[in-house]
Amino acid sequence: MTDGKSEANRDEQIIDIGLAAPVDNSRPRVGRDSEGTKRDILLAAMHEFSEYGDGGARIDRIARRANANKSLIYSYFGNKEELYARVLREAYTQIRAGERELNLDKLEPREAIRALMKFTMEHYLRAPWFLRLLATENLRRGQTVRQIDKISELQSPLITQLKQVLDRGVASGAFKNDMNPVDLYILMASLFYFPISNSHTLPVVFGAQVTDPKWREHYLKSVQDMVVRHLENAPGGA
Amino acid sequence: MTDGKSEANRDEQIIDIGLAAPVDNSRPRVGRDSEGTKRDILLAAMHEFSEYGDGGARIDRIARRANANKSLIYSYFGNKEELYARVLREAYTQIRAGERELNLDKLEPREAIRALMKFTMEHYLRAPWFLRLLATENLRRGQTVRQIDKISELQSPLITQLKQVLDRGVASGAFKNDMNPVDLYILMASLFYFPISNSHTLPVVFGAQVTDPKWREHYLKSVQDMVVRHLENAPGGA
DNA sequence: CATGTAACTAACTATTTGTTTAGATCGTCA
DNA sequence: TGACGATCTAAACAAATAGTTAGTTACATG
Numbered sequence: 001m002t003d004g005k006s007e008a009n010r011d012e013q014i015i016d017i018g019l020a021a022p023v024d025n026s027r028p029r030v031g032r033d034s035e036g037t038k039r040d041i042l043l044a045a046m047h048e049f050s051e052y053g054d055g056g057a058r059i060d061r062i063a064r065r066a067n068a069n070k071s072l073i074y075s076y077f078g079n080k081e082e083l084y085a086r087v088l089r090e091a092y093t094q095i096r097a098g099e100r101e102l103n104l105d106k107l108e109p110r111e112a113i114r115a116l117m118k119f120t121m122e123h124y125l126r127a128p129w130f131l132r133l134l135a136t137e138n139l140r141r142g143q144t145v146r147q148i149d150k151i152s153e154l155q156s157p158l159i160t161q162l163k164q165v166l167d168r169g170v171a172s173g174a175f176k177n178d179m180n181p182v183d184l185y186i187l188m189a190s191l192f193y194f195p196i197s198n199s200h201t202l203p204v205v206f207g208a209q210v211t212d213p214k215w216r217e218h219y220l221k222s223v224q225d226m227v228v229r230h231l232e233n234a235p236g237g238a
Numbered sequence: 239m240t241d242g243k244s245e246a247n248r249d250e251q252i253i254d255i256g257l258a259a260p261v262d263n264s265r266p267r268v269g270r271d272s273e274g275t276k277r278d279i280l281l282a283a284m285h286e287f288s289e290y291g292d293g294g295a296r297i298d299r300i301a302r303r304a305n306a307n308k309s310l311i312y313s314y315f316g317n318k319e320e321l322y323a324r325v326l327r328e329a330y331t332q333i334r335a336g337e338r339e340l341n342l343d344k345l346e347p348r349e350a351i352r353a354l355m356k357f358t359m360e361h362y363l364r365a366p367w368f369l370r371l372l373a374t375e376n377l378r379r380g381q382t383v384r385q386i387d388k389i390s391e392l393q394s395p396l397i398t399q400l401k402q403v404l405d406r407g408v409a410s411g412a413f414k415n416d417m418n419p420v421d422l423y424i425l426m427a428s429l430f431y432f433p434i435s436n437s438h439t440l441p442v443v444f445g446a447q448v449t450d451p452k453w454r455e456h457y458l459k460s461v462q463d464m465v466v467r468h469l470e471n472a473p474g475g476a
Numbered sequence: 477c478a479t480g481t482a483a484c485t486a487a488c489t490a491t492t493t494g495t496t497t498a499g500a501t502c503g504t505c506a
Numbered sequence: 507t508g509a510c511g512a513t514c515t516a517a518a519c520a521a522a523t524a525g526t527t528a529g530t531t532a533c534a535t536g
Contacts (some may be wrong), residue, residue, distance in 0.1 A: 142438030
């Protein structure tokens, strides 16, 4: 299962998981450079934990990938558990930063919802490593996320935007369904999380071409229509 | 991370994951009884792999839980990898068997969709271990499910039912949106998979009460309305 | 230049864990 | 009965792995 050889091979095959390169050379390294190394370790650990999960992650591989040493990892991060916690926090930070780039202010409410949905789908597609980390943390029953402090920072900035869009929609009469922004966020996340995170089993079991860009485009359009209509109509139907 | 003591504790806390009891005593055991033991091992392995994932699963614990011996496991199943494959197949078999109990023939198409959605949600809630196994297999990039033969048996019987409901709905004029049954299945699965499989991170990050039966009831009603309306309307919006 | 401190490394330890081996036990049927 | 094969077990092996230790290197500062 956790066979050394096959894992090594697997590691080679995966060239890019959408994270920064194993070692970050963007900032020039002068002499001893703890900050750079520390960041390299964190990035390598993000890669490792997303790739292999908590049980399968290996400190040795993280060290190798970061061009660092095991005991350096321990001196910086304490132990594997704490390193994982740092990874999880950093993952949320990065993903939320990405979400902050969307601006819906100028769009008519219906169009804003469509744009938000398109953005969400593409965001998930861009960062499969984050979905993997989410899956891992939920398999751990949220053991670690519960302990992270300043949890509010983990909350998506999309919630705020969503609230504004909904308010505008209700005010203008475009939306009759006065949904809770968090519930709407969950609804939208649901629609993209499943087909993307399960993109390995779905084609095998159902022959569903969920990885085909054509399918995705069609799916997006379909659920955009569905959700917008859902908001346009008062709950309970009729 | 995979600390012996804490895992032992964790094991105690989890009394019931919805699987059959660790050791199946329903059938009387007479003398040496390979079939019973073999089944016990499989059930124990299902528990173990759903609980700890592929990397975290331990043969020792499986043996203990099955009241069996490690080398017995090896003689029956070859190795950990093959045991995992058997677990995955058995999991699909069990879950699909459960899905076969739903009968929508007598229901009016709109009501049938609502019933199917309610059933799907409850099915997922009843079998969280299956969602965990799905998540695990997707973290493995479907490595194993791809190798299972007779994959068609893994496909959900709900697809067939869904097709009939859709056909009836289109025929009667109730549904104007002629959706592909597989796509509709994915849509419905999406809506319940995310809030249930991520039920450990969502409350922490968003304060969403996704585990509260009240929330679930409300959510179900909302997405039932949404999907039925989606089917009633022609794609592209009128 | 000497010295203290932080960055870094190699080698080691203790434990865990998948897997194997050699053998004991039991039911069966010739 | 007795011997054969299937069932089952205890103990051990070898590889992997989290974590530690003891030491070396580079740099800044007085």
